[in-house]
Amino acid sequence: MPTIRKVKNPAGKEYWTIRFFSRDKQPNEKAFYFPANRYPKAKVRNMMNDLEYLYKTGQWCPWEQGINKEANPESARPFHVVLDQFKSKRESAYAKTTWEKLTAQINNLKALPESNVSLTGLAEETFAEYVNASESIETRKTRRGAIKTIETWVLQHYPGTKPFTPKIVAPQAERRQKRKTYITSAELDQVIQLIPDRERIVSDVITFAFYTGMRLSEITNMRVSWIQGEYILIGDEAYRPKSDSSEATPVPITDMVQYILDRNARGKRRADRLFRAAGSQDNFGKYLSKRFKSYVKDALPSKQEQLNFHKLRDSAAMYWLHERKLDVYEVRTLLRHSSVTMTERYLHAKPDALLKKVRNAR
Numbered sequence: 001m002p003t004i005r006k007v008k009n010p011a012g013k014e015y016w017t018i019r020f021f022s023r024d025k026q027p028n029e030k031a032f033y034f035p036a037n038r039y040p041k042a043k044v045r046n047m048m049n050d051l052e053y054l055y056k057t058g059q060w061c062p063w064e065q066g067i068n069k070e071a072n073p074e075s076a077r078p079f080h081v082v083l084d085q086f087k088s089k090r091e092s093a094y095a096k097t098t099w100e101k102l103t104a105q106i107n108n109l110k111a112l113p114e115s116n117v118s119l120t121g122l123a124e125e126t127f128a129e130y131v132n133a134s135e136s137i138e139t140r141k142t143r144r145g146a147i148k149t150i151e152t153w154v155l156q157h158y159p160g161t162k163p164f165t166p167k168i169v170a171p172q173a174e175r176r177q178k179r180k181t182y183i184t185s186a187e188l189d190q191v192i193q194l195i196p197d198r199e200r201i202v203s204d205v206i207t208f209a210f211y212t213g214m215r216l217s218e219i220t221n222m223r224v225s226w227i228q229g230e231y232i233l234i235g236d237e238a239y240r241p242k243s244d245s246s247e248a249t250p251v252p253i254t255d256m257v258q259y260i261l262d263r264n265a266r267g268k269r270r271a272d273r274l275f276r277a278a279g280s281q282d283n284f285g286k287y288l289s290k291r292f293k294s295y296v297k298d299a300l301p302s303k304q305e306q307l308n309f310h311k312l313r314d315s316a317a318m319y320w321l322h323e324r325k326l327d328v329y330e331v332r333t334l335l336r337h338s339s340v341t342m343t344e345r346y347l348h349a350k351p352d353a354l355l356k357k358v359r360n361a362r
Contacts, residue, residue: 002048002055006036016044018051020062030062046157049085050077077158079122080115086153105146119154119161128166136305140168181306182315183296185210185323190299191292202291204260205275206312211256213316213335216309220285225270227253227261234336251334317343 002020009015014036021029034044054060083106091099109115114126131143148165155161183191188210195203205219214222214234221239226232231250253261264274275284289309297304317335320326326334332343 018048080110122164132169209312222274
């Protein structure tokens with residue numbers, strides 16, 4: 001184990017010394033000197049850590065080889081060693097949950113063959129494949145963000161290292177495909193069947209969102225007082241709807257919606273929330289989103305990357321258009337959009353349905 005300390009020569013000039021000790025070598029001690037006015041302690045300490053690594057891995061021997069002080073021995077340090085150093089130095093700087101996510105990314109990076117690359121070998125393309133391997137744009141952003149955090153620290157402590165955070169590759173075709181993803185009523189049934197009875201409120205909210213086209217924030221804030229006969233009037237003094245239309249458009253209550261309303265409104269006052277969480281209401285929306293994605297992953301694995309809770313609004317539009325045979329203007333009214341142009345972004349033409357319409361028009 002090498003040591004570092006400051007010494008003075010007879011002339012009074014100060015030096016940093018890095019000393020290696022071994023009982024098997026002659027002499028038992030080998031020392032290297034660095035002028036204190038040219039080498040700050042942090043730099044000498046980093047050099048000592050790098051030399052220790054090279055010595056332990058058999059790449060360098062202090063009794064046989066000297067040090068090129070003009071060269072940068074830090075550049076020989078593999079990236080996985082730098083990652084370990086980052087973990088030991090930076091843990092206290094992050095909140096527990098944030099650090100757990102960052103640690104998971106660090107462990108993934110250490111498992112890659114590219115982690116053996118030295119600091120001088122790092123470049124934008126080094127981790128480009130890892131960042132863009134996932135089909136999920138959110139996962140790509142998470143991976144890139146972790147590498148960017150590490151890069152900032154490395155550039156600060158190892159001057160001369162080139163930036164190595166890769167760019168996210170997200171083709172327009174992929175984004176368009178993500179917008180076209182929705183589920184049918186049959187696929188909705190597959191998801192609902194996987195939800196146990198103890199999470200009945202999750203299945204109720206998912207089904208309610210599909211058959212009403214309401215947003216998650218509207219559903220979690222819905223009061224019993226919003227139920228007005230055969231319609232739901234969204235919004236009150238406590239909640240202002242996020243509708244694009246200035247008109248307060250009622251949402252029709254179908255048989256399925258009525259069934260859900262009846263069993264969730266039973267025993268509640270008009271001012272009570274219809275769907276009430278067991279814990280904090282503030283995190284209820286996040287909880288529902290996570291549970292929805294979890295059940296979609298099991299029921300519809302081919303769509304798990306593209307589907308989120310808001311896609312139930314897209315699915316409601318497609319359900320009304322293709323299964324209930326409404327036209328685009330009627331769907332626009334149900335979704336409470338200010339123009340048909342906005343509604344068209346939610347609608348995805350089905351080739352089979354178009355072919356049937358063309359043939360029937362002959």
